[in-house]
Amino acid sequence: MHYHGLAMLAITCLSACASTPPPTADEISAAYYGAQPSEQEVLDGIRNWMTDPSFGLENPASLDIRNPQLHKTYIRTSVGNIFGYLACFEWDARKAKGGYGGYKTAGYLIRDGQAWAFDHDDHRSVAATYRCSELRDAAAPATG
Numbered sequence: 001m002h003y004h005g006l007a008m009l010a011i012t013c014l015s016a017c018a019s020t021p022p023p024t025a026d027e028i029s030a031a032y033y034g035a036q037p038s039e040q041e042v043l044d045g046i047r048n049w050m051t052d053p054s055f056g057l058e059n060p061a062s063l064d065i066r067n068p069q070l071h072k073t074y075i076r077t078s079v080g081n082i083f084g085y086l087a088c089f090e091w092d093a094r095k096a097k098g099g100y101g102g103y104k105t106a107g108y109l110i111r112d113g114q115a116w117a118f119d120h121d122d123h124r125s126v127a128a129t130y131r132c133s134e135l136r137d138a139a140a141p142a143t144g
Contacts, residue, residue, distance in 0.1 A: 020076040023083075031083040033072055034111035042068060042087045045115060046108050050091065062094035066103065071135055075109055075127040084111030088132035107132040 023031065037045070043065065051060035068089040074081045087110065090103040107128030108115065 019078060020080055022076065023074055023081045027081070028074070031074070031081075032111075033083050033085065035113070036072070037070070037085055037110050037113065039068070039070075041113065042070060042085075042108075042110065045110055046087060046089060046091075049108060049115060050093075050106075057093045058096045059094040062100075064092050066090050073131065073135065075107070075131045077127050082109060082111075084109045086110075086128060086131060086135075088135060105129060105132055105136075 046065055046068070047063065049055065050057065050063055050065075057063060066089065068087050071086045071088065073086050074083045075086065087108045088105065089108070090105055092100050092103045095101055107125070107130075109128050
């Protein structure tokens with residue numbers, strides 16, 4: 001995906017996230033999250049999603065996934081909050097010339113064994129990654 005496309009996705013997510021309020025405590029307690037996936041289901045889902053040709057990796061066989069963390073949570077989209085299990089992880093893969101580009105954070109929402117995202121040009125994949133950043137920031141120790 002081109003940088004222009006990434007910028008447009010980020011703008012779409014920010015406007016979608018701003019227009020959908022976070023769920024209330026009652027909505028969170030009543031939400032359906034689906035069955036919790038196993039670690040292997042999460043890793044297989046991420047790998048299948050990211051090595052699909054539509055994702056655009058130049059060297060899918062070189063995909064490296066690290067630090068997967070599973071959160072029972074939601075993502076905010078323009079159509080409302082989607083509940084499930086969010087796998088937040090870092091990934092890297094070789095570029096066309098053989099070098100790695102550096103690890104990036106991404107998010108993958110799963111509910112009942114199904115990915116609840118993600119066309120690769122879909123704002124939901126950006127919303128999932130944005131939610132991973134929120135969860136990471138909330139868990140970080142306060143400095144000062």
